Amino acid sequence: MLKIHVDMDKCQHYGQCVFDAPEVFALNDDDKLEYKATADDSERENVQRAIDICPMQAISFVE
Amino acid sequence: MSRPVVVVGASMGGLRTAETLRKSGYLGPLVVIGDEPHAPYNRPPLSKEVLATDVSHDAVAFALSDVLDDVMWKTGNAAVAADLDKQTVTLADGTVVDYEALVIATGLRPRRLDFDNRPARGIHAIRTLDDAMALRSELVPGANVVIYGAGFIGCEAAATATKLGAQVTVVGKGDVPMLRPLGHELARDIQRRHEAHGVAFVMNAQLTGVRGDDRVTGVTLDTGVELPCDVLIESLGSLPNTEFLAGNDIDIEAGVHVDAALHALRTTGDAWPNVFAVGDVARFPIPKFDPATRRVEHWNIPTEMARKVGKQLALQLAGDADAHATEVAKHFDPVPSFWSDQFEVSLLAYGLLDQATDVRLLEGEPGGNCIYGYFVGDDMVGVCGIGMRSKVMAYRNKVGLTTSHG
Numbered sequence: 001m002l003k004i005h006v007d008m009d010k011c012q013h014y015g016q017c018v019f020d021a022p023e024v025f026a027l028n029d030d031d032k033l034e035y036k037a038t039a040d041d042s043e044r045e046n047v048q049r050a051i052d053i054c055p056m057q058a059i060s061f062v063e
Numbered sequence: 064m065s066r067p068v069v070v071v072g073a074s075m076g077g078l079r080t081a082e083t084l085r086k087s088g089y090l091g092p093l094v095v096i097g098d099e100p101h102a103p104y105n106r107p108p109l110s111k112e113v114l115a116t117d118v119s120h121d122a123v124a125f126a127l128s129d130v131l132d133d134v135m136w137k138t139g140n141a142a143v144a145a146d147l148d149k150q151t152v153t154l155a156d157g158t159v160v161d162y163e164a165l166v167i168a169t170g171l172r173p174r175r176l177d178f179d180n181r182p183a184r185g186i187h188a189i190r191t192l193d194d195a196m197a198l199r200s201e202l203v204p205g206a207n208v209v210i211y212g213a214g215f216i217g218c219e220a221a222a223t224a225t226k227l228g229a230q231v232t233v234v235g236k237g238d239v240p241m242l243r244p245l246g247h248e249l250a251r252d253i254q255r256r257h258e259a260h261g262v263a264f265v266m267n268a269q270l271t272g273v274r275g276d277d278r279v280t281g282v283t284l285d286t287g288v289e290l291p292c293d294v295l296i297e298s299l300g301s302l303p304n305t306e307f308l309a310g311n312d313i314d315i316e317a318g319v320h321v322d323a324a325l326h327a328l329r330t331t332g333d334a335w336p337n338v339f340a341v342g343d344v345a346r347f348p349i350p351k352f353d354p355a356t357r358r359v360e361h362w363n364i365p366t367e368m369a370r371k372v373g374k375q376l377a378l379q380l381a382g383d384a385d386a387h388a389t390e391v392a393k394h395f396d397p398v399p400s401f402w403s404d405q406f407e408v409s410l411l412a413y414g415l416l417d418q419a420t421d422v423r424l425l426e427g428e429p430g431g432n433c434i435y436g437y438f439v440g441d442d443m444v445g446v447c448g449i450g451m452r453s454k455v456m457a458y459r460n461k462v463g464l465t466t467s468h469g
């Protein structure tokens with residue numbers, strides 16, 4: 001199981017992460033980021049791509 | 064020891080290339096050369112948070128993955144020359160580094176004004192962390208700030224300086240700020256929102272002179288107007304950092320010219336098989352648009368290019384010819400994406416907006432939240448929204464040119 005954390009003080013809701021890991025990240029109807037705090041291991045690479053592309057460097061894995 | 068992969072430029076493009084090489088199985092020697100003293104950091108906050116608050120390198124530094132543990136960093140040391148035939152790079156301290164493969168990730172630097180008797184203090188540009196910190200200390204309430212150049216970075220700096228209590232005047236050449244990327248209607252709308260916050264615009268004007276001895280005190284414009292000025296910010300666009308490549312057979316006109324597999328090209332158009340460019344410094348084709356090449360100075364490009372070069376080069380160095388050929392054949396074909404924050408306006412855009420011949424309101428209300436489409440004929444080449452992000456995102460995969468429009 002992957003554990004994922006987004007620092008909501010940093011996140012500016014740009015939604016760049018949504019394209020790399022749509023199973024984990026989404027913008028809701030108010031354009032705010034929603035994400036799953038846990039995901040299947042098969043999502044590791046996608047979430048890593050989202051971590052790299054996030055302009056605010058807000059996403060991390062929780063060890 | 065085998066010769067290393069050498070990456071020149073220790074910022075986002077260089078960092079992501081090094082990471083992807085390692086993650087793709089390249090375990091050989093890897094050297095990253097950077098002229099800045101800092102470890103790689105994130106630039107977009109430089110015209111926003113870093114100017115507005117007391118932010119240090121820690122707050123903008125990229126996390127360094129464990130896979131980079133045995134990378135040799137040579138920071139605070141510029142590449143000053145390269146010999147692509149002998150496969151060497153020469154550094155400012157005289158060191159000569161041999162390479163097996165070279166990745167050019169040197170980005171851009173601001174174009175600066177060239178005036179006689181330029182005062183030593185009070186004139187700034189924003190590209191590096193040191194630039195932003197030097198400027199921040201001068202953005203005090205009541206300061207007269209003149210921003211020359213009305214592009215994104217200029218307009219973001221205008222918003223940030225106004226929020227800090229400065230009196231800001233933006234001087235720019237077209238009728239409206241950000242005209243080329245956004246088109247007249249949306250640009251005018253954003254200008255009005257800036258004006259409502261107290262930013263003054265002097266458009267269709269050029270700076271002709273700077274006053275002041277030790278420190279800038281005023282600027283003169285070609286319209287005859289003179290503006291008081293305590294702080295002048297030059298945001299006039301950028302020049303590619305390619306000087307160290309001079310003297311080689313490599314096309315560095317307006318950036319390092321690369322092919323769809325991101326190999327640097329000779330002036331004849333033939334590819335260097337072991338030289339690549341990534342990020343702002345690269346001039347590349349985007350097949351979903353057209354064969355023309357351009358630099359795209361947006362945030363998603365360095366990372367996407369680095370992913371391709373890192374993976375492709377790891378296969379090349381591992382001698383896996385078939386897998387390498389497959390990777391080379393996957394042409395780099397990104398959707399450029401950018402955002403910009405200016406006061407309450409948060410823009411999100413995809414595509415090549417400046418290619419459009421026709422701009423149409425797609426959704427929402429001008430002056431409020433809205434989405435504009437950028438078209439060539441029936442093809443949407445770009446989309447830009449103020450707010451309404453999930454809707455803007457839904458257009459992302461639709462941008463491109465289906466036919467050639469001569």
Ligand SMILES: Cc1cc2nc3c(=O)[nH]c(=O)nc-3n(C[C@H](O)[C@H](O)[C@H](O)COP(=O)(O)OP(=O)(O)OC[C@H]3O[C@@H](n4cnc5c(N)ncnc54)[C@H](O)[C@@H]3O)c2cc1C
Nearest residue numbers: 072074075076098106107141142169170342343361362401
């Ligand atoms: C103030 C500012 C705000 C921005 N805001 C946004 C935004 O809101 N949205 C957006 O999409 N994009 C934005 N961008 C653009 C984005 O930051 C760039 O696209 C990105 O930084 C490019 O990364 P890069 O690695 O290609 O180049 P750079 O980040 O420019 O890195 C190049 C590095 O190479 C070094 N170097 C240069 N020459 C040499 C040499 N000879 N030897 C050794 N090292 C060398 C440079 O000093 C630098 O450290 C902004 C940029 C700036 C400057």
Ligand code: SF4
Nearest residue numbers: 011012014015017054
């Ligand atoms: S990419 Fe980063 S800033 Fe953007 S929505 Fe995702 S977590 Fe937030």
